[in-house]
Amino acid sequence: MSRKREAVRDLILSTSADLFRDRGYRATTLDDVAARLGMSKASLYTYFGGKEEILAEISRQTIETFTRGLAEISRARLSPEEKLREVVLRHVRFVVSHRSFLTVFFSEEASLPARFARALARQKDRYDRDLETIVQQGIRSGAFRPVPARLVVYGLLGMVNWLYKWYNPRGPLGPDDIAHVFLSFVEDGIRAPRRGGGPALARRLARLRRELDATARALRNA
Amino acid sequence: MSRKREAVRDLILSTSADLFRDRGYRATTLDDVAARLGMSKASLYTYFGGKEEILAEISRQTIETFTRGLAEISRARLSPEEKLREVVLRHVRFVVSHRSFLTVFFSEEASLPARFARALARQKDRYDRDLETIVQQGIRSGAFRPVPARLVVYGLLGMVNWLYKWYNPRGPLGPDDIAHVFLSFVEDGIRAPRRGGGPALARRLARLRRELDATARALRNA
Numbered sequence: 001m002s003r004k005r006e007a008v009r010d011l012i013l014s015t016s017a018d019l020f021r022d023r024g025y026r027a028t029t030l031d032d033v034a035a036r037l038g039m040s041k042a043s044l045y046t047y048f049g050g051k052e053e054i055l056a057e058i059s060r061q062t063i064e065t066f067t068r069g070l071a072e073i074s075r076a077r078l079s080p081e082e083k084l085r086e087v088v089l090r091h092v093r094f095v096v097s098h099r100s101f102l103t104v105f106f107s108e109e110a111s112l113p114a115r116f117a118r119a120l121a122r123q124k125d126r127y128d129r130d131l132e133t134i135v136q137q138g139i140r141s142g143a144f145r146p147v148p149a150r151l152v153v154y155g156l157l158g159m160v161n162w163l164y165k166w167y168n169p170r171g172p173l174g175p176d177d178i179a180h181v182f183l184s185f186v187e188d189g190i191r192a193p194r195r196g197g198g199p200a201l202a203r204r205l206a207r208l209r210r211e212l213d214a215t216a217r218a219l220r221n222a
Numbered sequence: 223m224s225r226k227r228e229a230v231r232d233l234i235l236s237t238s239a240d241l242f243r244d245r246g247y248r249a250t251t252l253d254d255v256a257a258r259l260g261m262s263k264a265s266l267y268t269y270f271g272g273k274e275e276i277l278a279e280i281s282r283q284t285i286e287t288f289t290r291g292l293a294e295i296s297r298a299r300l301s302p303e304e305k306l307r308e309v310v311l312r313h314v315r316f317v318v319s320h321r322s323f324l325t326v327f328f329s330e331e332a333s334l335p336a337r338f339a340r341a342l343a344r345q346k347d348r349y350d351r352d353l354e355t356i357v358q359q360g361i362r363s364g365a366f367r368p369v370p371a372r373l374v375v376y377g378l379l380g381m382v383n384w385l386y387k388w389y390n391p392r393g394p395l396g397p398d399d400i401a402h403v404f405l406s407f408v409e410d411g412i413r414a415p416r417r418g419g420g421p422a423l424a425r426r427l428a429r430l431r432r433e434l435d436a437t438a439r440a441l442r443n444a
Contacts, residue, residue, distance in 0.1 A: 158384025
């Protein structure tokens with residue numbers, strides 16, 4: 001495919017995703033998409049066979065991005081903890097940068113052709129299982145406490161997927177800030193507690209907490 | 223309203239929600255609803271003015287249930303920690319028992335009449351703020367570490383709302399099991415650390431520093 005053709009294709013997909021999100025998939029016509037793009041419907045048809053094909057392609061690209069990212073991370077020479085951090089970071093970045101895609105992906109499953117919907121469900125299952133494997137590796141390595149790994153996966157995906165509902169691109173927090181805060185919730189929830197100690201460390205901790213309190217207070221009053 | 227009339231109304235709502243979930247709201251007709259119920263369409267019209275009214279009523283009952291539950295918990299003589307536990311427990315129970323309602327509630331916002339959609343958005347905002355207040359009370363009381371309360375709310379709601387996507391009523395886990403596991407992730411993530419030792423303390427220190435950085439960044443961007 002020529003680069004120009006590919007760019008137009010991408011533009012059709014992102015424009016359609018925006019319209020599907022705002023008006024709903026069924027309420028949006030190909031005329032709406034063509035009008036928004038300043039393109040004729042005939043020309044639109046040289047890229048996609050119809051609205052259903054556009055919807056399927058949005059879903060396909062979304063699951064492919066997630067699946068490819070997770071496969072890369074799974075293969076990487078990283079500890080399970082590092083892998084989980086990387087998954088969350090990439091996931092949050094993608095949800096934030098493709099909110100329309102995600103809204104369509106999560107809301108229009110019932111509108112997909114049945115065969116494609118089944119294939120998609122299988123890919124999602126595989127994704128969940130591969131992520132579960134990372135959590136289980138972390139449990140075996142002793143990095144995480146022995147938690148129900150599948151529920152960690154669902155809880156974590158719930159936290160990061162939900163971003164498509166509330167993320168405000170004009171708000172103060174970028175995707176990396178959010179990923180780090182979410183990771184801090186989850187890691188402290190699933191890391192194996194160990195023992196040890198030191199009054200010096202405890203003093204540093206208390207000091208940092210005071211600083212954090214002061215900064216958080218300042219933020220609230222800002 | 224007579225009790226029989228109320229029971230039929232509830233049945234119409236739950237049947238419609240099931241159909242909307244399986245086929246999508248726009249693809250479902252009132253004829254489909256009437257046929258599933260073994261009821262005439264004329265008789266259906268004596269309960270609801272149309273499909274849009276059914277959709278609005280499903281959304282209204284859903285947000286009302288959440289809002290009423292949260293208000294009761296907020297007023298109760300409970301510690302912030304206990305309040306948060308109770309919110310999560312009730313939320314999970316409701317999502318599990320009303321999955322069709324929740325699917326419609328979260329997927330069909332674009333199909334709602336504009337005025338109703340705006341009122342609903344305001345109610346959701348209020349819910350988020352009231353839940354944030356509980357987290358802030360927990361921070362002030364020292365039960366939770368000084369986390370960004372709004373992100374706790376979004377993370378927590380993401381975990382529990384996401385259930386509507388994956389919960390399997392034939393699976394081994396009931397709502398209370400799931401709520402307790404999720405709470406164990408979240409509480410260990412947001413509870414103030416008490417005693418501790420070497421590697422655990424060092425990790426907390428690193429985590430606090432990351433949070434401090436993220437908060438300072440947010441402050442600069444605010």
